[in-house]
Amino acid sequence: MPAVLRVALPVPLPTLFDYLPASAGRADVGSRVLVPFGKGKAVGVVVEADVESAVGNARLKRVLKVLDDGPLLDAELMATLARAADYWLGAPGEAYANALPLALREDRPLPDLREEAWALTAAGQSALDAGSRRGGSRALLEALARGPVTAALLHELLPGWRDAARRLDEAGLIERTEISGAAPAPTSTPPELMPEQRQAVDTIAESLGQFQSFLLDGVTGSGKTEVYLALIEQVVAQGKQALLLVPEIGLAPQTVRRVRDRLGVAVEVLHSNLAEGDRARAWLRARSGEAKVILGTRSAVFTPLPHAGLIVVDEEHDGAYKQQEGFRYHARDLALLRARALDVPVVLGSATPSLESLANVQAGRYHALHLRARPGAIRAPQVRIVDMRAQRLEHGLSPALLAAVADTVARGEQALVFRNRRGYAPVLLCHACGWHAECPRCEHPMTLHAGRRQLICHHCDYTARLPAQCPACAAPDLKPQGQGTERLEEALAAQFPDVPVLRIDRETTRRRDAFEQLLESLHEDRPAILVGTQMLAKGHDLPNLTLVAIVGVDEGLHSVDFRASERLSQLVVQVAGRAGRARKPGRVLLQTHHPDHPLLRQLLAQGYAAAAATLLEERRSVQLPPYGHQVLLRAEAHQREHVDAFLADAAGALAGAPLQLAGPMPAPMPLRAGRHRGQLLIEAETRSALHTALRPWYRMLSTLPTARRVRWSLDVDPIDLY
Ligand code: ADP
Ligand code: ZN
Ligand code: ZN
Numbered sequence: 001m002p003a004v005l006r007v008a009l010p011v012p013l014p015t016l017f018d019y020l021p022a023s024a025g026r027a028d029v030g031s032r033v034l035v036p037f038g039k040g041k042a043v044g045v046v047v048e049a050d051v052e053s054a055v056g057n058a059r060l061k062r063v064l065k066v067l068d069d070g071p072l073l074d075a076e077l078m079a080t081l082a083r084a085a086d087y088w089l090g091a092p093g094e095a096y097a098n099a100l101p102l103a104l105r106e107d108r109p110l111p112d113l114r115e116e117a118w119a120l121t122a123a124g125q126s127a128l129d130a131g132s133r134r135g136g137s138r139a140l141l142e143a144l145a146r147g148p149v150t151a152a153l154l155h156e157l158l159p160g161w162r163d164a165a166r167r168l169d170e171a172g173l174i175e176r177t178e179i180s181g182a183a184p185a186p187t188s189t190p191p192e193l194m195p196e197q198r199q200a201v202d203t204i205a206e207s208l209g210q211f212q213s214f215l216l217d218g219v220t221g222s223g224k225t226e227v228y229l230a231l232i233e234q235v236v237a238q239g240k241q242a243l244l245l246v247p248e249i250g251l252a253p254q255t256v257r258r259v260r261d262r263l264g265v266a267v268e269v270l271h272s273n274l275a276e277g278d279r280a281r282a283w284l285r286a287r288s289g290e291a292k293v294i295l296g297t298r299s300a301v302f303t304p305l306p307h308a309g310l311i312v313v314d315e316e317h318d319g320a321y322k323q324q325e326g327f328r329y330h331a332r333d334l335a336l337l338r339a340r341a342l343d344v345p346v347v348l349g350s351a352t353p354s355l356e357s358l359a360n361v362q363a364g365r366y367h368a369l370h371l372r373a374r375p376g377a378i379r380a381p382q383v384r385i386v387d388m389r390a391q392r393l394e395h396g397l398s399p400a401l402l403a404a405v406a407d408t409v410a411r412g413e414q415a416l417v418f419r420n421r422r423g424y425a426p427v428l429l430c431h432a433c434g435w436h437a438e439c440p441r442c443e444h445p446m447t448l449h450a451g452r453r454q455l456i457c458h459h460c461d462y463t464a465r466l467p468a469q470c471p472a473c474a475a476p477d478l479k480p481q482g483q484g485t486e487r488l489e490e491a492l493a494a495q496f497p498d499v500p501v502l503r504i505d506r507e508t509t510r511r512r513d514a515f516e517q518l519l520e521s522l523h524e525d526r527p528a529i530l531v532g533t534q535m536l537a538k539g540h541d542l543p544n545l546t547l548v549a550i551v552g553v554d555e556g557l558h559s560v561d562f563r564a565s566e567r568l569s570q571l572v573v574q575v576a577g578r579a580g581r582a583r584k585p586g587r588v589l590l591q592t593h594h595p596d597h598p599l600l601r602q603l604l605a606q607g608y609a610a611a612a613a614t615l616l617e618e619r620r621s622v623q624l625p626p627y628g629h630q631v632l633l634r635a636e637a638h639q640r641e642h643v644d645a646f647l648a649d650a651a652g653a654l655a656g657a658p659l660q661l662a663g664p665m666p667a668p669m670p671l672r673a674g675r676h677r678g679q680l681l682i683e684a685e686t687r688s689a690l691h692t693a694l695r696p697w698y699r700m701l702s703t704l705p706t707a708r709r710v711r712w713s714l715d716v717d718p719i720d721l722y
Pocket of ligand 3: 440443
C-alpha cells in the first residue's frame with residue numbers, strides 16, 4: 001500500500017487529513033501543499049509523511065501541488081505546534097495556520113525578500129563630506145552615510161523623507177536600490193547598569209544555551225528594558241537570535257526605537273497592523289536567520305528561530321497575550337514551550353507579575369530576579385486614597401481630586417485622570433419613567449457617546465442614534481448616568497479652561513500612530529491634563545507627569561470574576577507607575593467609595609507583592625487557578641434550546657470522569673449580538689486529570705448531532721469567563 005501524507009488544514013476540526021502524494025514533487029514534513037478540499041482547494045501543512053492511511057487508498061485524493069522545496073516550518077516549530085494544539089485542545093490545522101503569516105497561507109510564491117532602499121552615490125558622499133546640504137536633505141544624507149537603508153526604515157527614522165529623496169535623487173546624490181533587511185548603525189550607548197540590573201543580566205546570561213525560566217520582577221521604570229537590551233546584545237554577539245514579545249505594538253514605539261538605536265542589527269517588527277507582505281517578509285527573514293532580533297506582539301511567538309538564543313516576554317501579566325478566538329493559546333505559555341524546545345532561557349518581565357507566574361516561582365519552576373530601585377527617579381510615588389462618600393462630586397470627580405489637579409497644573413506639571421471606560425456615560429436613563437437605553441441584541445445598557453450623538457453597545461458594537469426624547473414616555477430629559485472618559489474630558493476642560501485636556505482612548509486613537517502623535521503634542525515643560533483608559537497605563541515616558549488620579553475602580557472590587565481583584569491590583573500599580581518617572585516626585589490618588597477595602601488597603605500600604613501573595617493564598621484555599629485547572633466550553637446559538645441541548649450532551653459525556661463540572665449554565669452575559677450563550681466549566685486538581693479526560697471528549701464533541709446547531713469553543717486556562 002503506498003504511503004500517504006497527513007496534512008493539517010485550516011479548519012476548526014480536531015483532525016488531520018490524509019492525501020496521496022502529488023504526482024510531481026516531494027513533500028517534506030513542514031512543507032505546504034495545495035490539496036482538494038470539499039468543493040474547493042486549501043493550503044495545508046504536511047504533518048506526517050510516509051504514513052499508512054486508515055482509510056482505503058481508493059477513497060483518498062491526491063495532493064495537487066507541493067508549494068515548498070523544503071520544510072517552511074522547521075522541526076522545532078512543527079513539534080511545538082503539535083504540543084500546543086494538544087495542550088490548548090485546539091484544532092491542529094488552526095494551530096499551524098496561526099503560525100504562518102496570512103500571505104504564506106495562500107498558493108502564491110514566497111515574497112521577494114528584497115525591498116526598496118536608498119543609497120548614497122559617490123557625488124552624494126562628497127556632498128555629505130562637504131556638508132553642502134541643509135535640513136531634510138542633510139538628515140537623509142546622514143541617514144544613508146553607513147550604507148543603504150530601506151524605505152520602510154526611512155519612514156520610521158525620518159517621516160516625510162520622500163521629498164528630500166526626490167530632490168537628492170534629481171541632483172544625482174542618492175540612488176534607489178534593493179536590499180534585504182537593514183541594520184542601521186547604533187546611535188545610543190548603554191547606561192552603566194545598576195547593581196540589581198547587573199546581577200539580573202549576569203544570572204540570566206549564565207543560562208544562555210540552555211532552558212531556564214526567569215521572572216524579572218521590577219517596578220515600572222526600574223530598568224527592565226535595559227536588562228533585556230543588555231542580554232539581547234550578548235545573544236546577538238554570539239550570532240544568535242532574540243525574540244522580544246510585547247503586549248501591544250501601538251503602545252511600544254519607544255521600545256522599538258530603543259532596540260533599534262541600541263543594537264545596530266537587523267530588527268524585525270511583527271504585529272497585526274503590518275501589511276501582509278511585510279509581515280511575511282519579516283517572518284521569512286527570521287527563518288533565514290538574517291533577522292537577529294524579532295520584536296512583536298502575540299502571534300510573533302510563532303516566528304521561526306533557527307539560531308535561537310533568548311526569548312523575552314515583556315509585561316507578562318498582560319491579558320493581550322491570550323488569543324480569545326479560534327486557537328486560544330496564551331503567548332506567554334507558548335513562549336515557555338518554545339524556550340524549552342529550543343533550549344534557551346526565557347525571561348518574563350513585569351512590574352505586576354501574574355499570579356500564575358508567582359505560583360511558578362513559589363514552586364521553584366521559575367527563578368525570580370528583582371529590581372527594586374528606580375534609576376533616575378527621586379522616589380516611588382506616594383499613593384493616597386480619596387474617600388468619595390458624602391462628597392459633592394463634579395461629574396464624578398471629588399473636590400480633593402480637582403484640587404490636586406489644580407495645583408499640579410499651577411506648578412506647570414501634568415496630571416493624568418484614569419478611567420477605564422470610554423464614551424460619555426455608561427447608561428442613559430429617563431428620570432420620568434425609568435426607561436434606559438438598552439442594546440436589543442445583548443439586553444445590556446448602551447453607552448452614550450455624546451460627541452458622535454450615538455448610543456453604542458460595547459459588547460457587540462450595535463449603534464443607535466441618540467433619541468431626542470424618551471422612547472417610552474416622550475419625556476424630554478434623558479439623563480446620562482455615570483462617567484466615561486469623554487465626560488471627564490468635558491468636565492475637566494470646563495474646570496481648567498486654560499490648560500490643554502487630552503483624551504486618550506480607543507476612540508481618539510483609532511488612526512494609526514494617533515496615540516503617539518497625541519502624546520508627542522504634549523510639551524514636556526508645559527502643564528496639561530490627560531484623560532484616558534488603560535491605554536495610558538503603559539508605553540511612552542511622560543517626564544512631566546506628576547499626578548495620577550484613578551477614578552472608578554470600584555467595579556473591580558465587586559466583580560463575580562475571580563480574576564478581577566488581580567487585574568485591579570495590576571492596573572492600579574501600572575497606572576500609578578506612570579507618575580514621577582523622571583526627576584520630579586509623583587503623587588497618586590485613588591478615588592473610591594470603599595476606602596477600607598482590604599485589597600486596596602494592602603495594595604497601598606504594602607505594595608503589589610504583598611497583595612498578590614494574599615490573593616494567591618485565597619486562590620489556594622479554594623483551589624482556583626493557578627492551583628486548580630480549568631477548561632471552559634462555550635456555546636452560542638440563536639435559539640436557547642440548541643445551546644442547552646449541546647451543553648447537556650457535552651456534560652453527559654463526562655459523567656464518571658474525575659472532574660468537577662459547573663453547569664451547564666447561562667454565560668455571565670446570556671445574550672450577546674442576538675445569540676443565546678451558555679457554558680460548562682470543567683475543573684480538576686491536576687492538569688493531567690483534565691487533559692486525560694478531555695482529549696477524547698474534545699474529539700467526540702464535533703461528532704455530536706447537537707453540535708451542528710451551535711457555535712462552540714473550548715478554552716483551556718480561560719482568563720475570563722465571558
Ligand atoms: P522598565 O522597562 O522597567 O519600565 P526602563 O528600562 O524603561 O524601565 O528604564 C526606565 C528609565 O530609566 C529609562 O529612561 C531608562 O533609560 C533609564 N534607565 C534604566 N536603567 C538605567 C541605568 N542603569 N542608568 C541610568 N538610567 C537607566
Ligand atoms: Zn421615559
Ligand atoms: Zn449589543
